[in-house]
Amino acid sequence: MTKKHPLTLDQAEIGAIAAGTHGNPFAILGPHHGPDGWSLRVFAPEAARVWAIGPAGEVELPRLHAEGFFCAPLSDALAASYRLRLEVGGRMMEREDTYRFPSLLGDLDIHLLVEGRHLRTFEKLGAHLQVVDGIAGVHFAVWAPNAKRASVVGDFNGWDGRRHVMRLRHDAGVWELFIPGLGNGTHYKYELIGPHGNLLPLKADPYGHYAEVPPRTASVVADLDERDWADGAWMKAQAKRNDRHAPISIYEVHLGSWMRVPEDGNRMLTYGELADKLTAYVQDMGFTHVEFLPVHEHPFSGSWGYQPVGLFAPTSRHGTPEDFRLLVERLHQAGIGVIIDWVAGHFPRDAHGLHHFDGTHLYEHEDPRLGLHKDWDTHIYNYGRTEVCNFLYSNALYWMEQYHVDGLRVDAVASMLYLDYSRNHGEWLPNRHGGNENLEAIDFLRQMNEVVYAEHPGAMTIAEESTAWPGVSRPTWTGGLGFGFKWNMGWMHDTLNYFSKDPIHRRFHHDSLTFGLLYAFTENFVLPLSHDEVVHGKGSILGRMPGDDWQRFANLRAYYAFMWTHPGKKLLFMGQEFGQQREWNCEASLDWDSLQNGLHLGAQRLVRDLNRLYRVEPALHQLDHDPAGFQWVDCNDRDNSVLSFLRRGFDGDDFCLVVCNLTPVVRYDYRIGVPLGGRYREVLNTDSHWYGGSDINNGDGVWAEDEPWHDQPLSVAVTLPPLSTLVFKRA
Template sequence: MPKTVGLVTQGDAAAIIAGRHGDPFAVLGPHRTGRDAIIRTIQPQARRVSVLTAAGEVEMERVHADGLFAARLPWPSGYRLVVEEHDGQVFEIDDPYRFPPQLGDLDVHLLSEGKHLRTFEKLGAHLRRVEGVEGVHFAVWAPNADRVSVVGDFNGWDGRRHPMRLRHHAGVWEIFIPGLAHATVYKFEILAKGGMLLPLKADPYGHWAEVPPKTASVVWDMAERPWRDSDWMAAQAARNDRHSPVSIYEVHLGSWRRVPEDGNRSLGYLELAEQLADYVADMGFTHVEFLPVHEHPFGGSWGYQPVGLFAPTSRYGTPEEFRALVERLHQRGIGVIIDWVAGHFPNDPHGLHYFDGTHLYEHEDPRLGIHKDWNTQIYNYGRNEVMNYLYANALYWLEQYHVDGLRVDAVASMLYLDYSRQPGEWVPNRLGGNENLEAIAFLRRMNEVVYGEHPGAMTIAEESTAWPAVSRPVHLGGLGFGYKWNMGWMHDTLHYFGKDPIHRRYHHDDLTFAQLYAYHENFVLPLSHDEVVHGKASIMGRMPGDPWQRFANLRAYYGFMWTQPGKKLLFMGCEFAQEKEWNEDASLDWHLLGDGRHEGVRRLVRDLNRLYRTETALHQYDNDQRGFAWIDCTDRDNSVFSWLRMGFDPHDFVVVVGSYTPLVRNDYRIGVPEPGYYRELLNTDSEWYGGANIHNNGGVHAEQVACHGHSWSIRLTLPPLATCVFKRDG
């Protein structure tokens, strides 16, 4: 028989005191013995503990010198503990070990199968009322741990005080701790197999976190609250549709605008809710895209090395304040997309890496589990619980924060087992190829879940290879994304407009090549943050020539971009020709708007957005061959291009002409489909934008002179380094 000490076995007492008992609920709390109860509690800080019942108060026996107490008494209908500490303070608490499990059997079953779509409702920290008692329910997946405890200021960060109950079938530990409330700071203390105590871990499902460099999780009340964006949500599907205008303003929240008179601090979510929403609405963008808002320890990662996937970063405010930012943008008619990082995570000791003393979230084999470019960990997409964690996170942002879309970062690194690896540094799949079959299955399932649960949302892939059917439905063999960034278009066009105009005749195909594949995917044309960092210079910094030519080149480039097929994305600062590379530790150079040339570029982008939104020919067939036709793409000697953009109505079209040398070309004839007066809708050389104001006096009449395969044609004056848009009246 086990040797007993007081009302507990010696082995149990020693294990509880040492924090090494794998089943604390078998020892602590109330246990029946005939008609009586034996109640045990661990209170290392206490001088004296008693049990308070309706029948009176029973002092507990100290059965271990380090603070294990026990008492035998008639089975109570309920009880509280009265704790007297060594400094004389006395307080009453509810015993967390008297409460039953809070996770239902169905939850445990679905969690074990990796089929619980909303794990964020069960795992993590949630305010609960159990048997009339307020508190917090904690649950965490750590199947290989010997013991898991919740620690925080409330228990002196002592892992012996609140060890959790293991639900063996799912590998999930849980406990309800009475008396804890909103804003409680906590972590998990995990004892791995073999007795190794791991660094304290933040909650993988934590709703909020301390402001970095602190790393603890924070209990946050995520109770439903009334949203005031019902008009937007009702129209979400139409606004995100591929036949609708989608013009995205990409934003890093911490450096969009700073407050120099207050230590150069970043704006908070509530300040952004007013200033950013007003600015984006005035500029005519339809959506904003935030660089990752997930909690991350290293600011220099820009959020692309997240630790808290379920927590908006505390750098700028609370979860409620981030909700207010999204809500305000919706009220101004602006959709919200967030960058979503499902390809890797950092190896910070408080994060997911080696979470329960095993490679739980990541692959154990470094050839599969380490991202060589960033020295980060790659998710194990072959594990159901890991996939569940990720696609539940996708739903979380759509549901808890009304986010409209997810732009998935670094998809190429997920698709290929040999991504950034040399021969011998990677493991082929079961078929002998380099495709990551598990990651492919995950991406398809994620898109099925997102569009199945939220048909009006959008997902966008940053995918830089020729992987087929990225933005085609899963049931047709695709990955299921709504859109894909067109990285080839970006590289080719930047290469062209970065050339001195005298050499552009030799690079003419840089602007025409994209039409060979433009409709294989639903493309977004991106000029993103990646193009204005790491020595690449700003977009403006790449433009050749003297100052006049540089501004004209940039305006012509934007005119080309907004009139080509595909949705649009522009990184912050590019809209007013930021001269310097982006610096995440500084504000954008807003002072440049005092220069008329920079203000002119901003005006142009605003007008391009408005033109793109109002002219259906410029967006209805953004991802369809029916929306585009070259008029002439062969005039390489003059570096002139002309094309048609067309809408659903066959008579709804605009004519676009780009002349990309610094010469004025008079009487330049191009063919047009129909007779009539062609009004000049936009000219990037307008003096309003800082140009030379070479124009066509408002428009031109078509002449019945055959040209470029059309029976009618117009004679134009082509401004230098400019893009012009015309529309037939009537």
């Protein structure tokens, strides 16, 4: 028969509390009313003595267990209002009793969490500053349905998992605890006992808003209450700025290596410094948006953020969450949109992350044929689990609502869509129909896009999808995936391949430039020259160009102008705008010193002017995704490696004529058909001396002649500089 102490508490229960194995501490600790009145039970292993004190007096609690379990009867008045006084190391201290506070998660919250319909789980799960009964503290909540016990640990309790064991809300599998006295900046983790009684590695908070600077891994309490944003003008115009008819020219940035401070140990810039320097630079260069490589907290810098552990935390490498908000705000004030790369396809196996979170495969599939990403040795999310999908939906909204982010570029979508992605025969499981499509991931992506656009109609989602999957950027109600835009990986591979060829051989690869127009309007495409093209031995974009230095830069300039005049939105990775020579290194700053060289400076000037021209000429952006916005004049002159085409906007008579001469041969009196008469003047010439070219040009312009050509009623005879792209406007 189990021995009981005078207040009828089992010694086994006391032992479980002292050992930290009790899964329901609220049944034992705190004030409890029984047949003999009130009693108070406190577990304080750090204390030599414990008292309950209040307006009604005080009472000392006798120690009932050597590890620090104290218990005493209380009067009704003292039970109604008390604090704890503890003698610790010969000193007296006072604190509130965690176990006198009620559950703070409402029944509706629990119901929505169970159903997977709580779109803002970040408002309930994680760590939140709260005031309960006039007492300030932090409310913690974590989803760990298979854990036998969950505790909050941190500096405040000596990282002792016995001292702040949480309350389990069984229906949702969520553990919660309000700890009075904690505040902003508190370091914490969760200590979990798995379903087999094993103590798991300490876990960072999946919903943590902030984290220690890596390699340290604790979560940090951060206040993300309402702030007085100063970007109202941008937010009102967001839908117009992100629309598919708008000019969208994206500067892709890795925050850690855009610019460093060599005189201060080569350190990275802070968010505040980036708010000044990056904003000014992007505004000067004329890009309409920036896209940040993932800003989520990640343990390994070499992953560039693509193996995130803290999906709700902007990396602390550059400052606090509020500092990141300031960066977004400053960019918006300068008229620049903010896109972040969003990693919803996989997560790393770091012990403090989502891996085997509660001792089971909670976020990932148990079967490695479904749950292990071979390319990156990471886990794949289990999209068939409503709680996991809700975690990700909520995260998408979180960045838009808490940080005013304008869009998400979803990484590695192809790896999500296909069950056999990068897998050999026998290494994957077919879907219920026997196919290789990941039906659960498809449903997830569609639902994610529906949620984002329903809640934030002015936002944008962009898919990095490298296959021929149909309808990626088409509405879900038509069977599409619902993205706003899709990266055009085929265009990128074909055109880079073409421009890497010696001009003497280009006539044999002419189709590489023209093929993309056969499918250019099947999706809302973004033309990307991204970070993936300047790493892993690929060198730089400039490094792909053939010839001597002059020819390489001339090729680069002609390529960029072809890209900016081609249908599709634009994306360029940092450093390529001034023709960085070396391959990107995430541990070093861009080679800003190279701008002392006139050819690098010329490339930068060209990109600045291309962005200006793209913005001010409706014909170059309004119908980026509509075949009415493009017309070949001549795509067949492969022998001379010359291309010519028209770009039109809503006003079809307001057009731009684009001509590319992609050999080093100057071509005089080259005749090109045009639809209307008048004078055609150059509005851009990549061979200008301003850009480092030979300055061969067409002077004040050329007049249309009454000579039909290229199935057009009129024509112009122009001079084509070497390795150049020209843009003409009819005066």
